[in-house]
Every structure is written in structure tokens, then in C-alpha cells.
Amino acid sequence: MPELPEVETVRRSLEPRILGSHFTGANLLRDSALHPLSLPLKQLTGLRIDQLKRRGKLLLFSLSAQELTRKEESLPSFLVIHLRMTGRILTAEANARLGKHTRCVFSLLNSHEKPFQIFFDDIRTFGKILLANQQILQNWDLWLNMGPEPFELEAGDLKKRLKGQKSLKTALLDQHIVAGIGNIYADEALFAAGLDPFRPAGSISDVEAENLTEAIKRILRNAIEQGGSSIRDYLDADGKKGNFQKSFAVYGRGGQNCPKCGGILEKKRLGGRATVFCLKCQK
DNA sequence: AGCGGGACCTGTGGGC
DNA sequence: TGCCCACAGGTCCCGC
Numbered sequence: 659m660p661e662l663p664e665v666e667t668v669r670r671s672l673e674p675r676i677l678g679s680h681f682t683g684a685n686l687l688r689d690s691a692l693h694p695l696s697l698p699l700k701q702l703t704g705l706r707i708d709q710l711k712r713r714g715k716l717l718l719f720s721l722s723a724q725e726l727t728r729k730e731e732s733l734p735s736f737l738v739i740h741l742r743m744t745g746r747i748l749t750a751e752a753n754a755r756l757g758k759h760t761r762c763v764f765s766l767l768n769s770h771e772k773p774f775q776i777f778f779d780d781i782r783t784f785g786k787i788l789l790a791n792q793q794i795l796q797n798w799d800l801w802l803n804m805g806p807e808p809f810e811l812e813a814g815d816l817k818k819r820l821k822g823q824k825s826l827k828t829a830l831l832d833q834h835i836v837a838g839i840g841n842i843y844a845d846e847a848l849f850a851a852g853l854d855p856f857r858p859a860g861s862i863s864d865v866e867a868e869n870l871t872e873a874i875k876r877i878l879r880n881a882i883e884q885g886g887s888s889i890r891d892y893l894d895a896d897g898k899k900g901n902f903q904k905s906f907a908v909y910g911r912g913g914q915n916c917p918k919c920g921g922i923l924e925k926k927r928l929g930g931r932a933t934v935f936c937l938k939c940q941k
Numbered sequence: 942a943g944c945g946g947g948a949c950c951t952g953t954g955g956g957c
Numbered sequence: 958t959g960c961c962c963a964c965a966g967g968t969c970c971c972g973c
Contacts, residue, residue: 661966690949715967742967744951759951782950784967800968824943833968840966889966890953909966930946932964 660741662808662838663881664892664900665715668747672895673710675749676776678769680706680724684762686787691761691780693738693788695798701734702764702789714804714837716740717747736795738788739778744891745785748777762787781891805836808874817867820859827855828929830874839874841931842887842909847874849908854940855933856926880905908934 660668684699686692692699702721709720719737739747744759752773756763761783764776778787788794795801806815819835820826829835830844839847848855850873853866862870881887886900889910893899903910907917912925916936925934 664966740967743965780950781952782965782967784949786968822943828944831967842966887966892966929944931967 660715660745660886660892661840661843662712662715663843663878663884663902664886664894665712665717665741665838666882667886667894667900668741669710669712669717670894671898672747672749672776675768675774675895676707676710676719676766678706679766679774680704681764681766682773683765685765686762687756688761688783690783691778691785691787693740693786695788695790695794697734697789697791697794699762699787699789702737705734707766713801714807714833715840716801732791732793734789734791736788736790738786738790738801740786740788741780742782742784742786744781746777746779746891746893747895748779748893748897749895750775750777761785800833803834805832805834807837808839808878811836811871811874813864813868813871816871817862817864820862820867822860823858825855825928826853826857826859826862827931827933829859831929831931836874838878842889842906843874843877843881845909845934846877846907849935849940850877852940855928855935908936910934 681702684702686699704724705721706724707719708722711718711720717739721735752775757779759779759781760777761780762778767773820829827844830839851870881902884900884902887902888899908923911923912934914923916923918939921938923934923936
């Protein structure tokens, strides 16, 4: 599921109900849900959530010690959750029933000392939880070398990053080049910019880089305003579906009519991912 | 260096 | 109904 707009939607729906809460425990139900670099989740206990942030597709709970303990480098400072394909975050009253796909339950007390829980559900179990201090983050490639946030992206910078022979779409999916774009929004942005997904990334002109940068920002902004896209599994932290799937121009529309020219949209595989585009409109 | 393909998992939908 | 295959919002790792 979750690309930048979906993670941002989760962040926005979750943040108001968890700020100022502190963890009282965590119940990991599937070991593989814990990232190999993670500190043990028992170290969460007593830590307070100061902010809920997002970086690319990562959800970041910014943590601090509640009591006046000496600040140490090794103290966990972030709880990072990566939803990957089918991860979901949901809040619940304390002692809510576990779902079939619940991988971790976090127990918390809010600022009024009222208990509640955060569920991490994940059908395919690709998602990861990482309790990290600064040192762990410095050893995590995805974090350390993640490309710029799309909303801060400048066309000149994007063009510089889109070097070489690999396809434009593969480049957009590479989190080291630009953060947060996945299969849906890569196809949508390339269609909006009129660019052929198979073209070598290094072949785009200044004007095309400008168009692509604008298209990425516009599509992602619209998707966030629509609460993200719900294809199969995605829900925000309130359990609500997004609506942007109703606005797809190409994703999932192979064989149907191009919304610009009316021709038939192509569906091909590119780097193992389904890719839909218009032969006429994307050069 | 850069690619393609497979691995990691579970579920769903289509074809027979 | 049921079986089998293809496919699904993402990364990582391996071998060519």
C-alpha cells in the first residue's frame, strides 16, 4: 500500500490522539515484524511521544524520557514503522481483540492517564518496526541515504539525481533518489508529466525535469488531500479508506482508455512492477 | 555499476 | 466447489 500520501494520511489521523502519551508496554506477536537493527521493544516502556513525523514512507514516533533521567546517546529516540505493502496502524481501547494479522500491540497511557493501544496489523508481514537510537539510525542505509522529500525537491536537483541508463520509473521508485514514491504514484506522475517510464533516467531535459517535479508534487498533494489511495488493504488510523483511487489516470487501468487521448493504455512489466502508460501521450 | 530475478509472506480473484 | 496460477501500495540480496 502505503506510499507517501498514505503514510502522511496515517500520520495526520494518528498524531492528535497520541501526542503526549507514553508507552507502558509492547507485545510483539510476530518476531519478523521487528527490524534486525531494532532495540528490544521493552525499552519503549516509559517513553513519551513528543511528535509524530514522516520521512519518505517511514512513520516516526519521536520519543523522550518522561522522568528527568540523564540524557544518553543510547536512549531510544525514535520508534520507526515501515508499513511496506500491507501494514496498517490502528488505535483501539485498551484490551481490544487481536486481529488475525496483528503483529504488534503497543500499550499506552494518554495525557489524562487513560489507557489505549496502537495496533500494527500486517497481512504479508513485510512491514517493520524499529526502535532506534541515534547510533542505530546512522547504520541504517535506508534512513541515512534516503533521497529528498518530494515537496522539497527542485527540478535541477532531480535532474542531477536521474543519471544513467536505468529507466525513469525504476529511478523514481529508488528511495535513494527521491523519497516516498511507489508504484502507484510513479505511474501517475510519469503520465501527468507526459514521460515514457522506460526512457533512460539520464535522458530527460531541463524542461522535462521541471514538468516531472511539478507533476510529482501535484499528484502527491492531491492524493494527500483525498486521504491517500485504498486499493485493497490501506486504511488510515481511523480505519477510513482513502479516495484517490477514484482519480487514477493510469494505475490499474491497463487496456482502458487514456484520459487524455482516448487511446488504449499499455500495461507492461518494468523492473518486476506492473506499469501502465500511454504510448501516444508519454514520450 | 547496474540490471533482472527471486525472496520475503498472505490473500484474492480469475480461469478451468 | 475447488485447484492452480498470477498478482498485489516495498525493499533487499544475489548473481550475471
